[in-house]
Amino acid sequence: MSNPPLAIVVEDDPYLSEIYTDTLRSIGITTETFQDGESAMQKLKQVVPDLIILDLNLPKYSGVEIFHDLRKQPQTAETWVLIVTANPAQAAELSETEIESQNLLVLAKPISVDQLDQLAQRLVFQK
Amino acid sequence: MQSTPLLYPWLLSVTLTFLMGLYALRYRRHVAAIPFIAMCFFASLWALCYIFELGSTNLEVKLWGVKLGYIGVIGLPLSWTAFALAYSGRANWLTKRNILLALIFPILTLIVIFTDEYHHWFFTETGLQTDEVSGLILIKNPLGWWFWLHAAYVYAALIFGSYFLIREYWEKRDVYRSQIIINLTAILLPWISNGIVLTGMLPVRIDITSVMFSLSVLILGWGFLRYQLLDILPVAHRAVFESISDSVIVLDSELRIIELNPAALEMFKLRPNDVMGKSFQSVFRRWVQLNDKALQTHGYHREIVLENDDEPMRWLHLFVSSLRSNGSAKSEGHIITLRDVTSIKENEAALAIARDEAMRANSFKSQLLANVSHELRTPLGIILGYTDLIVRKSYGDLTDKQVNILGRIKDSTQYLDGLVSELLDQAQLDSGKLHLSQRSFEPREVLGSVCNQLSVLAEAKNLEFNATISDNLPISLVGDSQRLKQILVNLISNAIKFTHTGSITVEIAALPSQTEWMMRVTDTGPGIPEESLITVFEPFKQLADAHKSLRKGYGLGLSITRQLIRLMGGNITLESTVGKGTTFTAILPIITEEETSHE
Numbered sequence: 001m002s003n004p005p006l007a008i009v010v011e012d013d014p015y016l017s018e019i020y021t022d023t024l025r026s027i028g029i030t031t032e033t034f035q036d037g038e039s040a041m042q043k044l045k046q047v048v049p050d051l052i053i054l055d056l057n058l059p060k061y062s063g064v065e066i067f068h069d070l071r072k073q074p075q076t077a078e079t080w081v082l083i084v085t086a087n088p089a090q091a092a093e094l095s096e097t098e099i100e101s102q103n104l105l106v107l108a109k110p111i112s113v114d115q116l117d118q119l120a121q122r123l124v125f126q127k
Numbered sequence: 128m129q130s131t132p133l134l135y136p137w138l139l140s141v142t143l144t145f146l147m148g149l150y151a152l153r154y155r156r157h158v159a160a161i162p163f164i165a166m167c168f169f170a171s172l173w174a175l176c177y178i179f180e181l182g183s184t185n186l187e188v189k190l191w192g193v194k195l196g197y198i199g200v201i202g203l204p205l206s207w208t209a210f211a212l213a214y215s216g217r218a219n220w221l222t223k224r225n226i227l228l229a230l231i232f233p234i235l236t237l238i239v240i241f242t243d244e245y246h247h248w249f250f251t252e253t254g255l256q257t258d259e260v261s262g263l264i265l266i267k268n269p270l271g272w273w274f275w276l277h278a279a280y281v282y283a284a285l286i287f288g289s290y291f292l293i294r295e296y297w298e299k300r301d302v303y304r305s306q307i308i309i310n311l312t313a314i315l316l317p318w319i320s321n322g323i324v325l326t327g328m329l330p331v332r333i334d335i336t337s338v339m340f341s342l343s344v345l346i347l348g349w350g351f352l353r354y355q356l357l358d359i360l361p362v363a364h365r366a367v368f369e370s371i372s373d374s375v376i377v378l379d380s381e382l383r384i385i386e387l388n389p390a391a392l393e394m395f396k397l398r399p400n401d402v403m404g405k406s407f408q409s410v411f412r413r414w415v416q417l418n419d420k421a422l423q424t425h426g427y428h429r430e431i432v433l434e435n436d437d438e439p440m441r442w443l444h445l446f447v448s449s450l451r452s453n454g455s456a457k458s459e460g461h462i463i464t465l466r467d468v469t470s471i472k473e474n475e476a477a478l479a480i481a482r483d484e485a486m487r488a489n490s491f492k493s494q495l496l497a498n499v500s501h502e503l504r505t506p507l508g509i510i511l512g513y514t515d516l517i518v519r520k521s522y523g524d525l526t527d528k529q530v531n532i533l534g535r536i537k538d539s540t541q542y543l544d545g546l547v548s549e550l551l552d553q554a555q556l557d558s559g560k561l562h563l564s565q566r567s568f569e570p571r572e573v574l575g576s577v578c579n580q581l582s583v584l585a586e587a588k589n590l591e592f593n594a595t596i597s598d599n600l601p602i603s604l605v606g607d608s609q610r611l612k613q614i615l616v617n618l619i620s621n622a623i624k625f626t627h628t629g630s631i632t633v634e635i636a637a638l639p640s641q642t643e644w645m646m647r648v649t650d651t652g653p654g655i656p657e658e659s660l661i662t663v664f665e666p667f668k669q670l671a672d673a674h675k676s677l678r679k680g681y682g683l684g685l686s687i688t689r690q691l692i693r694l695m696g697g698n699i700t701l702e703s704t705v706g707k708g709t710t711f712t713a714i715l716p717i718i719t720e721e722e723t724s725h726e
Contacts (some may be wrong), residue, residue, distance in 0.1 A: 003602030013505055022521055086504040087497075110508025110544060114517030 005050040005124045009033040010040040010066065011084075014045055020053055023113050024120055037061025041069060048075045050124045056085040064094060067104075078103055080123045084111055128185050129263060133333065134726070137181070140174035140341030144408065146349050147348040158218040162210035162349065173199025180266060181333060186255050189266040196337070197240050201233045203340055204281045207314055211288030214297040214310065229284075236277045248273040258333075278325075285318060304608065309350040313343040374443075374465040377450070379460060382407050382422055394443075394465065396435055407463070415445065422461060426447040430468070441469045449475045470694040489557065496554035500547045507547065510540045549683035553666070564695060565719055569609035571596050575636055577612050581619045585631050588623060597636030600644055607719045610691050611646075617684045618648040618711050622657055626652035628709070637717060643697075647712045654705040663701060664689045688713075 007029050011017045019031040024031050029051070034040035037058045044052075052070070056063035063083060068074040086109040094106075105119070148167030150656050154160040173196050180192030212220055236249075240470050243249045248387045250268040258265050292310055317339035342427045368375060374391035378384060392399060395414065402410045407422060415431045427447040450460040468685050516522065518530060525533070555561035578594035585592035591604060615633075621632045629651025637644045666686040692699050697715035 013509070015509045016505065016512065017507065019516060022516055023512075026521060027517070086501040086508075108548070109504040110511050113512055113519065 001035045002006055006047065007031045007051040007053060007120070007124070008040060008044060008049045009046075009053045010035075010037060010058065010063065011053065011055045012036065013037075013055075016055075019113070019114065023116050027117060027121055029120060029124060035059075037066045038062065041066060044070065044076060045073070049079060051120060052079055052081045053075075054083050056083060057087065067094065081105075082107060082119065084109055098102055128651060129182060131181070131261070131263060133261070133263070134178055134182055136335075137174045137178045141171050141178065141336050144168075144171040144174065144341045144344050147344060148212045151348065159210055161215035162213055165206035166344050166347070169199040169202035169206060170337070170341045171199075172196070173203060174341055177337050178336065181263070184255075184264045186253065188265065189255075190253055190268075193266060193268065194240050198239060199337070201236060201281070202293070204285050205229065206234065208284040208288035211292050211310070211314075217291060232280050233277075236273065236280075239273050243271075245343070247271055249277075250274075261333075263333075264280075270495040275625065281317075285314065289314065298645065309346060313350070314348070316343050348459040352518070355528075372467075374463075376407065376463040376465075378422065378461045378463065380460055382419060382461070384410060385460070391465065394433070394467070416443075422447060422463070423449070423456070423458065431465075436673045441467055444468045493554045496550055496557075500551045500554065503543070503547050507540055507544050511537065511544070534671040546683070549687055551686045552691075553683050556687065556694075561691075561694070563607040563610060563691075565605055565718075566608070567603050567605050569602060570600055570604050570608075570610075570611075570635070570644075571602070573608045573612060573614055576594065577615045577619070579634055581616065582690045584620070585623050588626075590623065590626055590628070591630035592633075593630065594633040597634070599637040599641075600635065601637070601717060601719055602721060604644075605720060606695060606715075610695070611715075614688050614691055614713060615646055615648075617688045618646065620711070622648050622650035622652065622711075623686065623707070626650040638714070642717055643714050644717050645712055645714050647707060647710060649710040651708040653707055654707055655703040656705055659703050660701060664699075 002003075005028070007024050009017050009020045009031050011020065011033065012035045014035070018033065020033045021033060032049075034043065038061050041061065054063045054066060058066075058122070063085070063118065067081060067083070070081065080103045083104065083106045085106065107115075144167045146299055148164050148171065151160055151164045151167060152159075155164065164244055176192045176196030176199065180189050180196060182190050183192065209226075212218065239246075240249050248271045251271045252267070252269060254267045256267040257263070258267055265570070273556070289311065293306055295307055317336055318348075320339040321336040324336055341615045368388050372390055372623050373386065374394045375386075375388045376391050377386035378383060382404050383404055385404070387397075387399070389400065392676075395411070408419070411417075414433055421427050421429075425448055431443050431445055432440055436635060437476070446464045446466070448462045448464070449458040453459055514533050517525065518533050518537070532581070552561065575594075575596060578592075578596075582592040582594070619633060621633065632649040633649075634647045634649075635645070664685050667681050689699050692713050692715065695715055697713060699711060701709065701711055703709040
């Protein structure tokens with residue numbers, strides 16, 4: 001059996017990070033959490049996760065910028081990204097084609113544990 | 128008695144002046160009407176007495192006719208003078224004291240006349256004579272020295288009155304002039320004829336003065352009717368001109384200033400002697416740049432700014448009107464009216480500021496609402512997330528009681544979460560930032576899944592749940608499917624929330640016109656009382672009993688639902704019977720792919 005699936009969580013709120021981590025762990029997904037975009041991006045240059053959970057409102061390096069960079073990087077160009085934002089209007093900074101592109105979901109906070117659970121199962125295990 | 132056609136004019140005079148006097152009684156409240164009414168009756172009396180004087184062949188009767196006639200002879204010119212004074216705005220001179228003083232001499236004259244046979248001061252002798260031309264028997268009464276005193280007094284009174292009428296004439300420059308001319312003609316007529324009689328220029332030796340006076344009274348009366356002299360006294364116009372707060376400047380046809388009112392002098396800090404007769408342009412150049420053509424254009428108007436030293440700036444509205452005599456096409460002059468509109472201007476400016484402030488406050492409110500809502504979402508997510516994880520026993524075992532309580536925490540948090548979403552929607556609607564997407568979607572699939580999800584909630588409450596999506600609905604529609612889902616979720620979950628027994632029925636179908644479709648949700652709930660029907664769609668309006676439970680309010684839901692439907696070009700209606708149930712029907716335009724591609 002290969003390594004367990006990996007999810008990268010970029011969320012500046014530690015409690016939410018913990019909730020995502022605990023939920024994903026319960027269905028067998030390992031997580032690595034980052035509280036700012038810069039450190040997350042460094043990591044994402046080295047590893048290709050199965051799922052990225054991305055907050056948009058981040059210090060220094062915004063979620064939208066991270067998303068743009070991810071899509072430019074060939075190895076993460078098709079990685080599933082869940083944007084979970086308190087302000088879905090911020091997602092408007094993404095272009096129409098980006099929003100409609102494959103492997104992206106924009107969700108409004110708060111998302112329930114059940115919702116995350118179901119989505120992660122579908123995106124990671126039923127690829 | 129002697130009868131002669133010569134009497135007819137006097138008969139006519141008696142009748143007409145008497146009737147005129149009666150008619151004028153209706154204006155008796157008017158300051159100039161009393162002297163006029165007196166004139167009418169004096170003229171009538173005089174003419175009547177003359178009929179006796181001329182008609183009788185008896186000296187005694189003739190003499191009484193003459194003597195009584197003098198009451199009219201004296202009264203008529205005196206009342207005319209009073210009339211002229213009242214008409215030219217000097218009614219205040221007609222005090223009791225002045226009138227009594229003025230009557231001393233006439234009363235003495237009347238005494239002299241009635242006692243003439245004792246001293247012959249008025250008539251040197253009295254007798255009968257036959258007129259050679261007409262064959263009539265006339266009275267012979269050569270005039271004595273008192274008569275000439277009397278004549279001098281009466282003429283002086285007439286000249287006095289005429290002087291003020293003529294002055295009034297020069298001060299007026301339009302239609303009132305013709306009225307004054309009527310007055311003057313009316314009074315000149317009898318006195319010219321009287322002059323003719325006195326100088327013996329008339330072939331027949333009869334006195335036509337009283338007929339002429341009657342004619343004069345009738346002309347004046349006609350003037351009243353024709354020009355309503357009593358209704359529009361020149362003095363009233365002068366009073367308006369002088370007291371009006373608007374500045375009025377009168378120009379002649381050469382655009383020279385011939386009159387301005389006190390308001391104009393005050394407004395521009397001018398003195399009458401410095402501006403009278405000067406051209407408008409030379410005097411007002413400092414404040415208003417106008418070409419001559421504008422000054423001559425009837426109806427021309429513009430706004431000017433007035434700056435005097437040491438005074439705040441003022442805005443004036445300038446208006447030009449032309450002066451024309453009755454029926455004349457040529458302008459005889461121009462009136463410039465200036466109205467101070469500073470306070471209106473200031474009010475407008477204040478209103479604009481208030482409006483901007485209100486808009487800023489509203490935009491601030493929307494922004495605040497949006498920010499607060501966003502800030503609430505993260506902690507709500509944390510509460511919900513941890514509650515879910517605890518319920519899942521991720522952090523250890525729980526008692527049933529604990530699971531139960533966590534369920535309540537979750538319900539309340541979800542309610543708050545819904546409210547936050549609604550507040551955000553409302554903030555976006557308020558700021559006009561809510562944009563509907565226009566994408567193709569399949570209504571059967573999108574709305575069907577909403578029905579499926581919510582049927583679980585209905586069944587949990589033991590409610591029958593029927594949903595039908597008609598085949599007549601197009602397979603594919605264009606619109607904002609997320610917002611349509613939100614609308615349907617809101618309508619169905621409200622129905623479930625308020626219904627305790629019975630059923631929820633959902634019908635989704637195209638209307639027969641095929642230009643609109645509807646989503647109709649019917650419940651068997653308690654219904655909405657008639658007085659609440661209008662307020663149901665207003666934000667935070669709830670039914671009285673809905674207050675009892677936090678989660679039973681309509682909150683913003685229905686208000687937003689209606690705003691969204693209207694934004695989509697549709698409408699929502701509501702029918703309800705208390706005790707039977709409620710039906711909400713949302714009607715929306717059918718927009719298909721073909722239609723949008725045509726645009």
